[in-house]
Amino acid sequence: MNDSRWSRWQVKLGIGLVVLSAVVYLLHYAIFRDVHHIFLYLIGDIAFVFIEVLMVTLIIHELLNRREKRQRLEKLNMVIGAFFSEVGFGLLRHLSDWDPKLDTIRADLQVSALWTEEKFDEVDAMLASYDYSVDPRRMDVNALKQYLGARLEFLLRLLENPNVLEHETFTNLLMAVFHLSEELVARRDVAEQPESDLHHLAGDVNRVYGQLVDAWLDYMRYLRRNYPYLFSLAVRTNPFDESASPVVSGT
Numbered sequence: 001m002n003d004s005r006w007s008r009w010q011v012k013l014g015i016g017l018v019v020l021s022a023v024v025y026l027l028h029y030a031i032f033r034d035v036h037h038i039f040l041y042l043i044g045d046i047a048f049v050f051i052e053v054l055m056v057t058l059i060i061h062e063l064l065n066r067r068e069k070r071q072r073l074e075k076l077n078m079v080i081g082a083f084f085s086e087v088g089f090g091l092l093r094h095l096s097d098w099d100p101k102l103d104t105i106r107a108d109l110q111v112s113a114l115w116t117e118e119k120f121d122e123v124d125a126m127l128a129s130y131d132y133s134v135d136p137r138r139m140d141v142n143a144l145k146q147y148l149g150a151r152l153e154f155l156l157r158l159l160e161n162p163n164v165l166e167h168e169t170f171t172n173l174l175m176a177v178f179h180l181s182e183e184l185v186a187r188r189d190v191a192e193q194p195e196s197d198l199h200h201l202a203g204d205v206n207r208v209y210g211q212l213v214d215a216w217l218d219y220m221r222y223l224r225r226n227y228p229y230l231f232s233l234a235v236r237t238n239p240f241d242e243s244a245s246p247v248v249s250g251t
Helices: 002-032 035-097 103-109 117-127 141-149 152-160 162-166 168-185 195-226 228-236
Strands: none
Touching: 002 035, 035 141, 035 152, 035 162, 035 168, 035 195, 103 117, 117 195, 141 152, 141 168, 141 195, 152 162, 152 168, 162 168, 168 195, 195 228
């Protein structure tokens, strides 16, 4: 109903502007009696309207859209950074410890300041064929429950952030992590679980694991491009590096 009233208001405004324009042209004719002059400038003004539409709607509007999109992406990357600082890095350490095949790709995940865009592309392509699967028998369900349970409110706030909707891949990752958190919190006692339930939870973990590694690599690439000082810390605390330390070595 509000949209209908707004449309009627626009129609009335348009009609009023056209009437005012006609009145001004009639006044011009009444004073100068020069129809040739009126039509000369009227046709010229109408011809310029098409160029004005081109400039405003196609060029200026597009430039503004691109600027707005860059701003939204920058805000989204800040959200992704907060996610990894609060949840992602620690979660990767948990999940990768339960991956029996991790050693086959560990060396490829030792991101350094020497990495180029081509190196990121190469590792990204290699990981596309990797089978992200944890061993249910290695899983420390209680530790994972405590870790994610303490961050459940933070995950909820991230899901409420409108900027997250701009990135479908990250939204899917958040939903997968949130679902895993709910599965764990819903279990009152995780000390002894049947094998069938462990395999069920392992499926939820695997869903998170693959998406999380891909998002981590993309985030590392983003930091390298835009924030070298944040990239330096992320490299020194690499969750796939067993000797990682935030302390800057003098050697």
